[in-house]
Amino acid sequence: MTSPFSGDRIILSDLGFYGYHGLYSEENALGQRFFIDLQCGVDLSGPAETDAIGATVSYADIYEAVKSAFETKRMNLIEAVAQNIVDAIFAAFADVGWVIVRVRKPEAPIAMVRGEAAIELHRLRPPA
Template identity: 65%
Template sequence: MADSFTGDRIILKDLGFYGYHGVFAEEERLGQRFFIDLEIGLDLSMPARTDRLSTGTSYGDVYDVVKQTFEGERTKLLEALGQNIVDALFMAFPTVDWVIIRIRKPEAPIAMVRGEAAVELHRQRNSP
């Protein structure tokens, strides 16, 4: 499966958001910080050859989809939030073949002095 996640990719790291996702009432009421690392696999040969944004995928547009999805439906689990973002990216960008998303929660309600809780999803576009 790892071989499927090779080739060209767009990478966005440390995207910071404030949100209300989580299982506990305090998380829903007070919210907390989340950080997202994202890799999307797609063929970048055309924009590389033409140097024209119109032949590629805008990082700004990718960010907008992530932000809109993050701020949309509240989820209890990071896994569900990640899947919602993956689904939105596949819907918005038909040329995306795969997505790797890591969602980090530095203030997770567990007794840790330093560190963060995180999930990472690896998803491929479903073949027809």
Template identity: 70%
Template sequence: MTTPFTGDRIILRDLGFYGFHGLFAEEQRLGQRFFVDLECGVDLRAPGETDAIGHTVSYADIYDVVKATFDIRTKLIEALGQNIVSALFERFGDIKWIIIRIRKPEAPIAMVRGEAAIELHRVRPS
């Protein structure tokens, strides 16, 4: 049995989106920037050996699912992250686990520099 969060992975890092997620009316009305880092546990031996796209999960297809799910408004970035994870597991049977980090650099807190973020670690439900 493989330990979760080890082994091969497809990585999409620093994906930028503009969205309307947040608790405050200003966030929901004006929107703000968000950045998503994503790691998907996928066995990459077959595509590595065959050099054939049909043996892997396309990172372009992963991006399309993330983007479509990102456009569904939520109040909490925790819910946004879970929605993205659930959509990826539903769409891609080869993904065994996911680590997602959502960063919110303009979070409505009095910080001069930095960002607020969440990170979820999820294993495909049995």
């Protein structure tokens, strides 16, 4: 059985942003770093064959959609931040059939010496 999250993809990794997402007043006042990893399922056979920029979804445009979704709306939970990003990608790029997004929070308010807290969403484009 083939996974619905298989095939061609555009990948953006380790995108860094500073934001004010979180439940606690310190997070809202001081902000913190977040890192986002993203995979977008899109057929890349056209640009692979033609070498033409117009035959693909631009990863620069995907980055701008992620940045806007991250910065426009403050959220309590990183799950909601991730869903907001997914919704923005689906709204902006009709050719994207699925999205995997991981939001990482290295300064999560827990007593860890090293590491990060993270969530990952796997979303298929909803039927039209």
